[in-house]
Amino acid sequence: MIYPGQPIPPLLGEPWPEGVVYRALTVGWATTDVVDDQTPEGDEWATHVLSARCTGHNCGFEAGGSDWQTFKFHAADGPPREYVAMRFQLQTEAQRHAENCRAMRRPVVEEENASAAR
Template identity: 35%
Template sequence: MTTPLPVFAEPWPEGVTHRYLTHVGATVDVTGGGDRTGYRCTGCIYGSSGQYWHENVAHERAQAHAEKCLALPRPTQ
Protein backbone atom coordinates (compact mmCIF):
# COMPACT_ATOMS: atom_id res chain seq x y z
CA MET A 1 0.00 0.00 0.00
CA THR A 2 1.29 3.47 -0.81
CA THR A 3 0.57 6.65 1.08
CA PRO A 4 -1.17 9.29 -1.03
CA LEU A 5 0.74 12.52 -1.54
CA PRO A 6 -0.68 15.64 0.12
CA VAL A 7 -2.70 18.00 -2.04
CA PHE A 8 -1.51 21.60 -2.01
CA ALA A 9 -4.66 23.63 -2.50
CA GLU A 10 -3.17 26.85 -1.15
CA PRO A 11 -1.11 29.12 -3.40
CA TRP A 12 2.66 29.05 -3.06
CA PRO A 13 4.23 31.75 -0.90
CA GLU A 14 5.24 35.00 -2.58
CA GLY A 15 8.45 34.64 -4.57
CA VAL A 16 8.51 30.82 -4.72
CA THR A 17 9.21 29.72 -8.28
CA HIS A 18 9.62 25.95 -7.76
CA ARG A 19 8.80 23.40 -5.04
CA TYR A 20 10.27 20.01 -4.27
CA LEU A 21 8.16 17.69 -2.09
CA THR A 22 9.82 15.68 0.69
CA HIS A 23 8.76 12.15 1.63
CA VAL A 24 6.74 13.39 4.60
CA GLY A 25 4.98 16.41 3.10
CA ALA A 26 7.34 19.33 3.71
CA THR A 27 8.63 21.25 0.71
CA VAL A 28 11.93 22.75 -0.34
CA ASP A 29 11.03 26.09 -1.89
CA VAL A 30 13.19 27.74 -4.55
CA THR A 31 13.10 31.53 -4.96
CA GLY A 32 14.69 34.00 -7.33
CA GLY A 33 16.35 33.01 -10.56
CA GLY A 34 19.55 33.13 -12.53
CA ASP A 35 22.58 33.83 -10.34
CA ARG A 36 20.36 34.95 -7.44
CA THR A 37 18.49 31.75 -6.64
CA GLY A 38 17.92 30.59 -3.06
CA TYR A 39 16.14 27.69 -1.38
CA ARG A 40 14.63 26.81 2.01
CA CYS A 41 13.11 23.62 3.49
CA THR A 42 9.75 24.13 5.23
CA GLY A 43 10.43 21.21 7.57
CA CYS A 44 13.94 21.82 8.88
CA ILE A 45 16.48 24.63 8.87
CA TYR A 46 18.20 23.58 5.62
CA GLY A 47 18.54 26.37 3.09
CA SER A 48 20.83 28.75 1.31
CA SER A 49 20.94 31.05 4.37
CA GLY A 50 21.02 34.31 2.45
CA GLN A 51 23.55 33.02 -0.07
CA TYR A 52 22.52 32.91 -3.67
CA TRP A 53 23.49 30.27 -6.20
CA HIS A 54 23.20 29.85 -9.92
CA GLU A 55 19.74 28.49 -10.67
CA ASN A 56 21.01 25.05 -11.75
CA VAL A 57 23.00 24.57 -8.53
CA ALA A 58 20.11 25.73 -6.35
CA HIS A 59 17.70 23.30 -8.02
CA GLU A 60 20.14 20.40 -7.66
CA ARG A 61 20.66 21.14 -3.96
CA ALA A 62 16.95 21.65 -3.28
CA GLN A 63 15.97 18.41 -5.01
CA ALA A 64 18.75 16.41 -3.32
CA HIS A 65 17.62 17.67 0.09
CA ALA A 66 13.95 16.94 -0.63
CA GLU A 67 14.84 13.34 -1.51
CA LYS A 68 16.30 12.67 1.95
CA CYS A 69 14.66 15.08 4.44
CA LEU A 70 12.30 13.46 6.94
CA ALA A 71 11.36 16.60 8.89
CA LEU A 72 7.63 17.18 9.10
CA PRO A 73 6.24 20.46 7.75
CA ARG A 74 6.22 23.19 10.39
CA PRO A 75 2.75 24.33 11.49
CA THR A 76 1.55 27.52 9.85
CA GLN A 77 -0.09 28.89 13.02
Protein backbone atom coordinates in the same frame (compact mmCIF):
# COMPACT_ATOMS: atom_id res chain seq x y z
CA MET B 1 2.28 8.07 -2.87
CA ILE B 2 -1.26 9.27 -3.52
CA TYR B 3 -3.69 6.59 -4.70
CA PRO B 4 -6.96 7.09 -6.62
CA GLY B 5 -9.77 8.06 -4.26
CA GLN B 6 -7.36 9.20 -1.56
CA PRO B 7 -7.87 12.82 -0.45
CA ILE B 8 -5.32 15.29 -1.76
CA PRO B 9 -3.16 16.66 1.07
CA PRO B 10 -3.87 20.38 1.71
CA LEU B 11 -0.25 21.28 0.89
CA LEU B 12 -0.70 20.38 -2.77
CA GLY B 13 -3.61 22.80 -3.16
CA GLU B 14 -1.90 25.77 -1.48
CA PRO B 15 -0.72 28.70 -3.58
CA TRP B 16 3.06 29.08 -3.64
CA PRO B 17 4.50 31.91 -1.55
CA GLU B 18 5.66 35.07 -3.30
CA GLY B 19 8.94 34.59 -5.17
CA VAL B 20 9.01 30.78 -5.17
CA VAL B 21 10.23 29.61 -8.59
CA TYR B 22 10.74 25.91 -7.79
CA ARG B 23 9.21 23.64 -5.17
CA ALA B 24 9.97 20.02 -4.28
CA LEU B 25 7.89 17.90 -1.92
CA THR B 26 9.92 16.25 0.86
CA VAL B 27 9.47 12.75 2.24
CA GLY B 28 7.93 14.33 5.37
CA TRP B 29 5.38 16.36 3.32
CA ALA B 30 7.18 19.66 3.80
CA THR B 31 8.67 21.49 0.81
CA THR B 32 12.03 22.75 -0.29
CA ASP B 33 11.58 26.04 -2.12
CA VAL B 34 13.88 27.93 -4.43
CA VAL B 35 13.08 31.63 -4.06
CA ASP B 36 13.90 34.52 -6.38
CA ASP B 37 13.62 37.54 -4.09
CA GLN B 38 13.21 40.46 -6.50
CA THR B 39 13.70 44.10 -5.63
CA PRO B 40 12.49 46.48 -8.38
CA GLU B 41 14.91 49.30 -9.16
CA GLY B 42 13.11 51.55 -11.59
CA ASP B 43 12.52 51.17 -15.32
CA GLU B 44 12.14 47.34 -15.48
CA TRP B 45 15.49 46.76 -13.71
CA ALA B 46 15.48 44.47 -10.68
CA THR B 47 17.91 42.86 -8.28
CA HIS B 48 17.33 39.12 -7.86
CA VAL B 49 18.66 37.16 -4.87
CA LEU B 50 18.39 33.38 -5.23
CA SER B 51 18.07 31.12 -2.20
CA ALA B 52 16.65 27.74 -1.20
CA ARG B 53 15.12 26.62 2.08
CA CYS B 54 13.15 23.76 3.62
CA THR B 55 9.79 24.35 5.31
CA GLY B 56 10.24 21.31 7.58
CA HIS B 57 10.12 22.19 11.29
CA ASN B 58 13.65 22.57 12.73
CA CYS B 59 15.17 21.19 9.53
CA GLY B 60 17.58 24.04 8.94
CA PHE B 61 18.31 23.41 5.24
CA GLU B 62 19.22 26.68 3.53
CA ALA B 63 21.34 27.43 0.49
CA GLY B 64 22.20 30.58 -1.42
CA GLY B 65 21.17 34.08 -0.50
CA SER B 66 24.69 35.52 -0.41
CA ASP B 67 26.32 38.25 -2.49
CA TRP B 68 27.48 35.82 -5.16
CA GLN B 69 23.87 34.73 -5.71
CA THR B 70 22.70 38.30 -6.36
CA PHE B 71 22.00 39.37 -9.93
CA LYS B 72 20.80 42.62 -11.49
CA PHE B 73 19.26 42.61 -14.94
CA HIS B 74 16.69 44.32 -17.14
CA ALA B 75 13.44 42.45 -17.80
CA ALA B 76 13.75 42.88 -21.58
CA ASP B 77 17.24 41.36 -21.62
CA GLY B 78 16.22 38.26 -19.68
CA PRO B 79 18.35 36.57 -17.05
CA PRO B 80 22.11 36.24 -17.58
CA ARG B 81 23.69 32.81 -18.01
CA GLU B 82 25.12 32.90 -14.47
CA TYR B 83 21.62 33.42 -13.00
CA VAL B 84 20.24 30.45 -14.95
CA ALA B 85 23.16 28.25 -13.83
CA MET B 86 22.77 29.28 -10.17
CA ARG B 87 19.02 28.68 -10.26
CA PHE B 88 19.60 25.20 -11.71
CA GLN B 89 22.21 24.47 -9.03
CA LEU B 90 19.82 25.51 -6.25
CA GLN B 91 16.98 23.48 -7.78
CA THR B 92 19.29 20.43 -7.82
CA GLU B 93 20.27 20.96 -4.16
CA ALA B 94 16.62 21.48 -3.16
CA GLN B 95 15.56 18.30 -4.96
CA ARG B 96 18.40 16.29 -3.39
CA HIS B 97 17.41 17.55 0.05
CA ALA B 98 13.70 16.83 -0.54
CA GLU B 99 14.45 13.21 -1.44
CA ASN B 100 15.88 12.61 2.06
CA CYS B 101 14.25 15.10 4.46
CA ARG B 102 11.71 13.64 6.85
CA ALA B 103 11.01 16.85 8.78
CA MET B 104 7.34 17.77 8.73
CA ARG B 105 5.85 21.25 8.54
CA ARG B 106 4.72 22.61 11.87
CA PRO B 107 0.90 22.54 11.90
CA VAL B 108 -0.99 25.79 12.23
CA VAL B 109 -3.05 25.71 15.41
CA GLU B 110 -6.53 27.23 15.20
CA GLU B 111 -5.76 29.48 18.21
CA GLU B 112 -2.84 30.98 16.31
CA ASN B 113 -5.12 31.63 13.34
CA ALA B 114 -7.66 33.41 15.57
CA SER B 115 -4.95 35.53 17.21
CA ALA B 116 -3.54 36.53 13.84
CA ALA B 117 -6.98 37.62 12.63
CA ARG B 118 -7.40 40.08 15.52
